[in-house]
Amino acid sequence: MKGIRQLAEHLDISIGTVSRALNGKPDVKEETRRRVLAAAEELGYVANQSGRSLRQGETKVIGLMIESSQEAVENADNFFLGVTSGLQHVFARHQLDLLMLPCPADEDPCEYLKRMVARRVVDAMIISNTQRVDRRVDLLSRAKIPFAAVGRSLSAGNFPWVDLDFEGVAERAVERLVARGHRRIGITAPSSEVNLGYVFVESYRRALERHGIPFDPSLVIRVKSSEQGGYQAAHELLQLEDRPTAVILIYELMAIGLYRRLMEAGIRIGRDLAVIGFRDAPRARFLQPSLSCFRMSLYDLGIALGQTLLANMPAYRAFYPDGGRNIVWPLELVPGESDAFEVEAQA
Amino acid sequence: MKGIRQLAEHLDISIGTVSRALNGKPDVKEETRRRVLAAAEELGYVANQSGRSLRQGETKVIGLMIESSQEAVENADNFFLGVTSGLQHVFARHQLDLLMLPCPADEDPCEYLKRMVARRVVDAMIISNTQRVDRRVDLLSRAKIPFAAVGRSLSAGNFPWVDLDFEGVAERAVERLVARGHRRIGITAPSSEVNLGYVFVESYRRALERHGIPFDPSLVIRVKSSEQGGYQAAHELLQLEDRPTAVILIYELMAIGLYRRLMEAGIRIGRDLAVIGFRDAPRARFLQPSLSCFRMSLYDLGIALGQTLLANMPAYRAFYPDGGRNIVWPLELVPGESDAFEVEAQA
DNA sequence: ACTGTAGGCGGAAACGTTTTTGGATGTCAA
DNA sequence: TTGACATCCAAAAACGTTTCCGCCTACAGT
Numbered sequence: 001m002k003g004i005r006q007l008a009e010h011l012d013i014s015i016g017t018v019s020r021a022l023n024g025k026p027d028v029k030e031e032t033r034r035r036v037l038a039a040a041e042e043l044g045y046v047a048n049q050s051g052r053s054l055r056q057g058e059t060k061v062i063g064l065m066i067e068s069s070q071e072a073v074e075n076a077d078n079f080f081l082g083v084t085s086g087l088q089h090v091f092a093r094h095q096l097d098l099l100m101l102p103c104p105a106d107e108d109p110c111e112y113l114k115r116m117v118a119r120r121v122v123d124a125m126i127i128s129n130t131q132r133v134d135r136r137v138d139l140l141s142r143a144k145i146p147f148a149a150v151g152r153s154l155s156a157g158n159f160p161w162v163d164l165d166f167e168g169v170a171e172r173a174v175e176r177l178v179a180r181g182h183r184r185i186g187i188t189a190p191s192s193e194v195n196l197g198y199v200f201v202e203s204y205r206r207a208l209e210r211h212g213i214p215f216d217p218s219l220v221i222r223v224k225s226s227e228q229g230g231y232q233a234a235h236e237l238l239q240l241e242d243r244p245t246a247v248i249l250i251y252e253l254m255a256i257g258l259y260r261r262l263m264e265a266g267i268r269i270g271r272d273l274a275v276i277g278f279r280d281a282p283r284a285r286f287l288q289p290s291l292s293c294f295r296m297s298l299y300d301l302g303i304a305l306g307q308t309l310l311a312n313m314p315a316y317r318a319f320y321p322d323g324g325r326n327i328v329w330p331l332e333l334v335p336g337e338s339d340a341f342e343v344e345a346q347a
Numbered sequence: 348m349k350g351i352r353q354l355a356e357h358l359d360i361s362i363g364t365v366s367r368a369l370n371g372k373p374d375v376k377e378e379t380r381r382r383v384l385a386a387a388e389e390l391g392y393v394a395n396q397s398g399r400s401l402r403q404g405e406t407k408v409i410g411l412m413i414e415s416s417q418e419a420v421e422n423a424d425n426f427f428l429g430v431t432s433g434l435q436h437v438f439a440r441h442q443l444d445l446l447m448l449p450c451p452a453d454e455d456p457c458e459y460l461k462r463m464v465a466r467r468v469v470d471a472m473i474i475s476n477t478q479r480v481d482r483r484v485d486l487l488s489r490a491k492i493p494f495a496a497v498g499r500s501l502s503a504g505n506f507p508w509v510d511l512d513f514e515g516v517a518e519r520a521v522e523r524l525v526a527r528g529h530r531r532i533g534i535t536a537p538s539s540e541v542n543l544g545y546v547f548v549e550s551y552r553r554a555l556e557r558h559g560i561p562f563d564p565s566l567v568i569r570v571k572s573s574e575q576g577g578y579q580a581a582h583e584l585l586q587l588e589d590r591p592t593a594v595i596l597i598y599e600l601m602a603i604g605l606y607r608r609l610m611e612a613g614i615r616i617g618r619d620l621a622v623i624g625f626r627d628a629p630r631a632r633f634l635q636p637s638l639s640c641f642r643m644s645l646y647d648l649g650i651a652l653g654q655t656l657l658a659n660m661p662a663y664r665a666f667y668p669d670g671g672r673n674i675v676w677p678l679e680l681v682p683g684e685s686d687a688f689e690v691e692a693q694a
Numbered sequence: 695a696c697t698g699t700a701g702g703c704g705g706a707a708a709c710g711t712t713t714t715t716g717g718a719t720g721t722c723a724a
Numbered sequence: 725t726t727g728a729c730a731t732c733c734a735a736a737a738a739c740g741t742t743t744c745c746g747c748c749t750a751c752a753g754t
Contacts, residue, residue, distance in 0.1 A: 003740055014704045019742055027702060046465035050406065051740030053397035054709050061446070081428045088449040097468070098447045099408070102435040118393035120710095121444070288635050350710050361734045366712055376732060398710030401739050467740095 007045050011035060022047065053120075062091060062309070063101045063122035065113060065136075067129065079279075079298060083150070086302020087126065094316060096123075110135045117145050124313055126150070126305065130161070132195045148309035151195050160312045162305045162327045166196060169294045169331055170203035170248065173276045176292075176333075177246045178211045181343035182274060186219040186244035188233045188254060197222070200250060219244055223254075230254030234261030245273060245343050252277035255291050255338075274339035278331075289337035296331045304329065354392050358382060369394065400467075409438060409656070410448045410469035412460060412483075414476065426626075426645060430497070433649020434473065441663060443470075457482045464492050471660055473497070473652065477508070479542045495656035498542050507659045509652045509674045513543060516641045516678055517550035517595065520623045523680075524593045525558045528690035529621060533566040533591040535580045535601060544569070547597060566591055570601075577601030581608030592620060592690050599624035602638050602685075621686035625678075636684035643678045651676065 004022075008015040013032070021028045021036035028036075039045075053059045064087070066080060088098055099122055103112040113136055116122065127136050128150035137155040140147040149161040170187070177185050187204050190197040205215045221236050223229035233254065237243060238261070249255055255277050259269060267273055270289040277293045304327050310316035311323030355362040360379070368375045368383035375383075386392075400406045411434070413427060435445055446469055450459040460483055463469065474483050475497035484502040487494040496508040517534070524532050534551050537544040552562045568583050570576035580601065584590060585608070596602055602624050606616060614620055617636040624640045651674050657663040658670030 004742095005740075015741085016705075016743075017703055020703090023742080025743090029702060032702080044461070044465060046462055047742095048401075048740050049466045049468045050397050050400035051709090052742075054395075054401050054711085054740080055742045057709075059397065084447065085449075088447065092449060092451055098449075100431065100435065100445045100447060102432075102439060102445075104439055114391070115393055118391060119396045121396040351712095352710075362711085363713080363735075364733055367733090370712080372713090374732060379732080394712095395710050398739090399712075401710080401741085402712045404739075 003048060003051075004045070007036075007039060007043060010043070011039055057120075058123050058315075059121060060095060061097050061099045061122045062087075062124050062126065063099045063116060064126045065101045065103060065109070065116075065128070067103065067105075082298025083128075083302035083305065086299040086304075087306040088302075089299075090303055090306030090310065094310070094319075101125075110139055113139060117143055124148075124309055126309060130195050132193050132198055134195075146309065146313045148305055148312065150305060152199070153195055160308050160326070162301065162308050162329060164196075164296065164301075165328045165330050166200045167203040168328075169278055170200055171207045172333065173248045173294070174204060174207035174211070176276070177248075177274060177339065178213070180246075180274065180339065180341070182244075182246040183213055183343075184216070184219065184242065184244040184246070185213075186221060186237055186247040188221045188223055188225075188229070188248070188250050190225055190250070191222055196250070204248065225251040225254060227253055227257040230257030230259075231261045232257070234258040234265075238262075238265055238267075246339065247273065247275055249275060249277045252279055252291060252293055255287055259287060270337045270339065271341055274341065274343075276339050287336075287338070289340075292336040292339045293334050294331040295334050296329060301329055350395060350398075351392070354383075354386060354390060357390070358386055404467075405470050405662075406468060407442060408444045408446050408469045409434075409471050409473065410446050410463060411473045412448045412450060412456070412463075412475070414450060414452075429645025430475075430649035430652065433646040433651075434653045435649075436646075437650055437653030437657065441657070441666075457486055460486060464490055471495075471656060473656060477542050479540050479545050481542075493656065493660045495652055495659065497652060499546070500542055507655050507673070509648065509655055509676060511543075511643065511648075512675045512677050513547045514550040515675075516625055517547055518554045519680065520595045520641070521551060521554035521558070523623070524595075524621060524686065525560070527593075527621065527686065527688070529591075529593040530560055530690075531563075531566065531589065531591040531593070532560075533568060533584055533594040535568045535570055535572075535576070535595070535597050537572055537597070538569055543597070551595065572598040572601060574600055574604040577604030577606075578608045579604070581605040581612075585609075585612055593686065594620065594622055596622060596624040599626055599638060599640055602634055606634060617684045617687055621688065621690075623686050634683075634685070636687075639683040639686045640681050641678040642681050643676060648676055 004015050004018055008018045011018065013036070017028060017032065018036050020026075021033040022040060049060070064084065084098065091098055101112075101116055101122075103109045113125070117125070117140075124146040125140060126148055127140075130137065130149050130151035130153040132154055134153040134155045137149065137153050137159060141156040141159055147160070149159065150163065152161055152163050153159075174185060185208070187201060189200050192198040192201065201220055208215055218240060221233045223233045223236075230249065230253070233247075234257065237247065247258075249258065255275065258275070262269060262273065269275055275291060277291045279293075279295065307320050307323040308327060311320035351362050351365055355365045358365065360383070364375060364379065365383050367373075368380040369387060396407070411431065431445065438445055448459075448463055448469075450456045460472070464472070464487075471493035472487060473495055474487075477484065477496050477498035477500040479501055481500040481502045484496065484500050484506060488503040488506055494507070496506065497510070499508055499510050500506075521532060532555070534548060536547045539545040539548065548567055555562055565587060568580045570580045570583075577596065577600070580594075581604065584594065594605075596605065602622065605622070609616060609620065616622055622638060624638045626640075626642065654667050654670040655674060658667035
């Protein structure tokens with residue numbers, strides 16, 4: 001089976017009518033439609049997507065921009081996979097496919113994005129890991145390409161995003177630790193240029209000040225969100241003159257490195273030092289001692305993200321009437337042993 | 348910038364010449380080519396992919412078929428992400444994009460695949476999790492669609508695949524355990540319809556028999572390769588009259604559940620029971636006691652997979668002259684504490 | 695009997711490329 | 725002067741689809 005032309009000839013019908021029949025358009029007799037559908041099924045005809053895209057000006061493909069370096073992938077852990085899975089769940093309903101767009105490490109992400117958009121290979125984009133000032137957001141907004149982002153940004157005013165409730169996490173973590181008597185609380189975070197890095201630390205600072213605890217910049221450890229980063233964070237904490245009695249981790253994978261370094265130093269987690277983590281993966285539960293952790297469903301986050309995107313695309317808006325924008329995704333605390341102790345009040 | 352037509356008008360040149368200039372074809376004066384390239388750069392022209400695909404009959408997109416159920420994704424862990432990353436590294440060199448094709452849980456994978464191929468939305472396919480008899484392999488072979496698989500299969504005789512060295516793992520695991528005095532060795536595996544499940548157990552059986560140990564089917568535990576599967580596996584092992592002194596896990600994530608159940612039963616891993624795992628993720632090292640594990644680089648596996656595919660596509664074959672097929676990927680043993688003991692000889 | 699209307703359909707244009715064909719120009723040798 | 729050949733380019737065909745336009749028929753209303 002080559003194309004719609006052969007199908008039309010086989011049926012002795014014009015190709016226009018065949019197209020209308022297949023696409024459920026009006027102006028086709030019901031009997032004709034049945035014949036066409038039956039013949040298409042029998043001959044295994046499926047419309048060529050390139051021809052269709054060319055004519056309609058839309059590709060039915062959503063692009064997902066990702067960092068492609070080996071390091072980035074290994075650290076991303078299952079985050080992408082989880083979110084992607086949720087995205088696909090939403091997209092499948094509309095016969096949309098998901099195209100992974102890995103920006104080469106040696107190319108400017110913005111240029112790469114511009115090229116992909118100009119190629120018209122995608123109808124819309126998903127971006128993640130937004131910077132505090134993110135040129136990609138500007139670009140997509142100006143080019144009027146529908147998009148949604150994982151993570152807020154200051155760029156381009158109002159745009160569709162889904163983000164994790166970092167404020168809530170920082171706040172509740174501080175609250176929980178303060179309630180147990182802690183006064184010196186460390187925190188790890190990525191660079192403040194990454195929006196997450198900024199927001200997380202700001203919320204932590206506000207929460208501290210709300211409890212009358214002064215903010216001490218030396219307790220903010222900027223390291224990579226990886227096992228190695230955790231090791232280094234522990235290392236830096238140990239250097240401090242006035243060590244904290246608790247530490248908040250932005251990513252639970254860091255706990256592996258952090259635990260190791262602290263154990264080397266003879267510090268007992270859950271007795272000498274409290275630890276609270278974030279973004280539970282199965283491994284978090286299996287640390288010794290088990291890690292208190294704020295967790296969520298990546299799959300559900302992906303679904304929300306997909307719906308947010310589609311709600312901002314004219315062709316799909318109707319399916320998601322209340323699929324607004326700007327979702328702040330809540331997290332749930334799963335208590336563990338790593339912070340299950342109280343500290344005596346200090347001077 | 349709309350299309351090549353506008354670019355041609357702007358240059359006062361025919362569109363045919365513009366196209367040839369941009370694509371590096373001959374029959375273009377060098378000065379003209381420079382002018383065209385400069386104008387394209389200045390006006391930000393990039394060829395529309397739909398038009399190009401339609402004309403050329405190829406899309407520059409490689410499809411990656413995946414199972415999309417939430418459960419499948421959660422258990423797949425970072426396998427896909429790691430392999431995907433390697434794939435993209437290879438594809439990026441040829442400006443190929445990777446399209447994720449999640450087969451809906453309620454659709455026959457073969458039908459889904461057939462539709463995607465008929466739509467001509469991809470030039471080639473990657474499939475994984477091959478069955479021992481896999482209709483997808485038949486389909487793709489017959490349709491002459493270039494493809495590569497993760498995992499062997501009996502279907503369709505000779506086709507391009509990359510697989511892990513399960514034989515080697517089973518063999519070396521048995522060897523290692525026998526050398527430590529074990530005679531009753533259990534093993535976990537997926538259903539024998541999945542090629543992995545068959546090959547793994549067969550290799551284990553042969554390795555046993557080579558050491559004069561009779562094969563006992565009751566020691567083969569068929570469970571899901573997940574944390575829950577590990578828990579269940581431990582449960583079944585405990586039911587056995589004549590319990591094994593060692594067990595080989597097909598996936599290290601299972602260790603989490605297995606450890607838990609065995610600890611509940613008061614069995615000391617690394618003393619009463621030896622455990623060896625497979626496919627190291629960071630968490631494997633952090634079990635207590637640490638898990639002996641056969642590991643590999645998913646990224647490198649992805650690269651090999653991508654090269655195997657391209658070596659089987661006429662348009663790219665020249666780039667991978669020795670990029671043969673049928674790679675059996677080796678694994679490396681990282682010793683841990685979970686099997687670090689010897690067992691006294693039994694009657 | 696004539697007109698208006700609706701349903702059903704065929705024909706053709708259009709989408710943006712690449713590629714083929716052939717024509718124009720210039721150069722060189724016979 | 726003519727023919728042969730190379731170089732450069734314009735024009736048009738082709739890829740497969742959707743959609744616009746208009747024609748035909750049947751039928752109802754006048």
